[in-house]
Amino acid sequence: MAGVLITRGITPAIPAGGLTASLDAEGRQTLSCILYVNFDVVPTWISLALLHLKNAAEARSNRNQAQIENINIDLGVALEREFEASMQAVMAAAIAIDSFYAVLKNHVKLPAELTTEWREKRTARHAQVTEVIKRAFALKPQGVRFLKQNLKELYKMRDQAVHPPSKFEAPVLHPELNVGVEWRFVYFCATNAELAVNAMTGIFWDLAHSRNPANSRVIEYMDSLRLRLQELMPKGHPTKPVAENNQ
Numbered sequence: 369m370a371g372v373l374i375t376r377g378i379t380p381a382i383p384a385g386g387l388t389a390s391l392d393a394e395g396r397q398t399l400s401c402i403l404y405v406n407f408d409v410v411p412t413w414i415s416l417a418l419l420h421l422k423n424a425a426e427a428r429s430n431r432n433q434a435q436i437e438n439i440n441i442d443l444g445v446a447l448e449r450e451f452e453a454s455m456q457a458v459m460a461a462a463i464a465i466d467s468f469y470a471v472l473k474n475h476v477k478l479p480a481e482l483t484t485e486w487r488e489k490r491t492a493r494h495a496q497v498t499e500v501i502k503r504a505f506a507l508k509p510q511g512v513r514f515l516k517q518n519l520k521e522l523y524k525m526r527d528q529a530v531h532p533p534s535k536f537e538a539p540v541l542h543p544e545l546n547v548g549v550e551w552r553f554v555y556f557c558a559t560n561a562e563l564a565v566n567a568m569t570g571i572f573w574d575l576a577h578s579r580n581p582a583n584s585r586v587i588e589y590m591d592s593l594r595l596r597l598q599e600l601m602p603k604g605h606p607t608k609p610v611a612e613n614n615q
Contacts (some may be wrong), residue, residue, distance in 0.1 A: 378407050410471065411596040413427055413464035414572065418600060421456035421558075421565045428558040435545060451553050454561035455529050461568035462526035464520065468572070469497045472504045475585040494519035506580040518530075518567045525564055528555060569605040572597055 371543070388400045431446035478500070486496055498516040501507065507515065537546030576594040581587045 382468075383498055408471070408592070410464055410467045410572075410593060411600065413460050413467055414569065414597070415600055417457050417460035417464060417565045417568060420453045420460055421561050424453035424457055424558040427453055432544075447549070447553055449546055450558055451556045454556040455552075457561040458522075458525045458556065458564045459529055461565050463520055465497060465522065465571070466493075469500055471589060472500050472586070475589065476500060476503045476582055478503070492520075492523075494523045501575070504582050504586050505575055505578050506582060514573065518571065522564055522567060525555075525560070548600045566605060569597075569601060573601070573605050 390398050390400070392398060399607050427446050431443060431450055434440075434442035434446050482499075485491070494516060497519055498512060501515060502512050504532050506601035537551060540554050541547070542549045542554055572593070576590050578590070583589060
């Protein structure tokens with residue numbers, strides 16, 4: 369390789385024993401360095417969630433206009449695009465949380481018996497993620513309950529996208545169109561995507577401004593993430609917990 373390109377979001381590191389110095393037969397010094405790199409995908413998935421949410425909102429606007437103009441073909445296309453963008457927004461929001469969980473697991477100590485219990489009891493994903501975040505930020509009981517409920521709803525929506533039932537079902541009433549549609553077009557709509565994405569960004573925003581990180585490694589990571597969040601959301605975020613979603 370001619371070199372290593374270090375871009376935004378990439379953290380370089382030198383492994384143990386990766387930097388060596390030696391002298392040749394003529395007394396000339398030679399330096400050797402092994403460089404490892406790691407790219408933080410958490411901001412990437414947050415950005416994708418926000419982008420897909422924007423697309424879902426635009427599709428909803430187009431859908432409303434098509435309904436006003438009574439153009440069924442355009443209405444169907446806009447409804448499908450709203451569904452696609454909303455589902456992708458939900459997926460990106462859940463993956464952002466999963467990526468964050470993967471980072472934090474490297475920064476907190478989990479008892480071996482706890483991870484064994486999770487494996488044996490097949491503990492739900494949202495419960496595992498909640499426990500790791502609780503340990504990383506010393507959350508109080510009320511905060512843990514709120515976080516767990518929001519993550520439970522977010523992962524439920526994620527699972528509906530990844531593992532949806534394939535059986536035939538009766539149409540459900542679309543609350544804005546007042547017509548029957550396949551359930552996915554109600555479940556994955558811009559309104560629900562907004563709830564999911566705002567819950568995700570709210571979690572990150574609150575934790576990034578938390579005063580209770582468990583250790584210096586968490587503090588260092590959150591300092592970096594806080595800057596990226598401010599770039600993505602210069603005005604902060606609207607707090608609309610996904611737990612409010614009644615669909």
